[in-house]
Amino acid sequence: MKQITTLIALLFVAVSYSQSVDTFVNKADAFFKTHIKNGRVDYKAIKNNPATLNELTSLAKEVRVSKSDAKSYQAFWINAYNITVINGIVANYPVKQPLDIKGFFDKTTHEVGGVKTTLNDIENKLLRAVFPKEARFHFVLVCAGLGCPPIINEAYTPGKLEAQLQRQTVKALNNPNFIRVKGNKVQISQIFEWYKGDFTQGGSEVDFINKYRKESLPAKAKVSYYPYNWTLNQVK
Template sequence: MKKITILLVLLSIQFGFSQSSTAFFTKADSFFKTYVSNGRVNYKTIKKDPSSLEELLKIAANVKVTISDVKTYQAFYINAYNLAVIKGIVDKYPTKSPLDIKGFFDKTTYVLGGKKTTLNDLENKILRKNFPKEARFHFVLVCAGLGCPPIIPSAYKPSTLEDQLQRQTVKALNNPNFIKVKGNKVQLSQIFEWYKVDFTQNGSEVDFVNKFRKEKIPAKAKVSYYSYDWSLNQTK
């Protein structure tokens, strides 16, 4: 009888965690669909009524995900990162750039998945450190600057994550404003400079980019980096 009771408790806890993560993905999807369009966020409207964002972050604080469930873990923290960025901007809105907010990436903390974390730690310790071969994270984590690949009007979900990661990476690396090719020269986003180790695990940066490009860049192209645009990705 005692074993049955323990089993029921464990099952109820697991079911509760599953329910909370399901609710998170559903509500996050609705939130992004409501407040994101054309790669930009309607911070002004969220500021007027932040209740849906606050509710989402309360759910995110209590969601439990395990690293063994890779797609759920990754999808949860990608969405959590993008929501935390929005929260950080909304709290200080109006602002022209996330860099105008002191400690935006490395000091302000959020409780996500039961743990207190900063945006930098979420990106570098929770995602990049645990999945060092997944360079596509850089095309779905949106830092509120226009230099980032655009935020999408939907949530990343475990069942669709692989397709979403691939789609956003292909989209970014075929965008002439993101990868600027002129003859034998190519200008890359500073993302490639800052996170070079992620993009050169199996060759050069050009090799990485060419895996996703329709029109390949010359293998010996001269690589440089253009300045990052930290202007706020707000709706016009």
């Protein structure tokens, strides 16, 4: 009888967790669809009417996800990162760039998913460290700067996550503004410099990029890094 009671309790917890993730993702999806246009965020509109953002950040505090459910875990933390970035910008808006906000990435803590964490720790400890082979995170985590791949106007969902990660990586690595090719010279984002180990696990940076390119970079390309653009990704 005790075993049955325990099993029922575990099933109840699992269902509750699933429902909380689904609720958060659905509301995040509606929020992104409303406030993101062409890869930019309408911070001014959110600042003027923050009710939905406040609801999302409150929901994010209550969500609990297990690493054993990899897709739900990853989808939650990707969305939570992007929502937390937006919340941090809105709290300080107007601002020209996220780096103008002291400790934005590494000092300011947020209560998310049952833990107090920084943006850097969401990226590096809760995602990259747990899934070290998943370099595509870098094309879906958006830091509020124009140097990042653009934020999309939909939430990442467990059921579509693989397709979404693939789509955003392909889009970024085929964008001539993101991967700048001039003959044998290739300029790439400083993201590849900062997280070089993520992109060279199975070869060179060029090898990684070519997995997603429609037109491959030269095998002996001369690679350099162009300066990161921290200008705020706000709707003009």
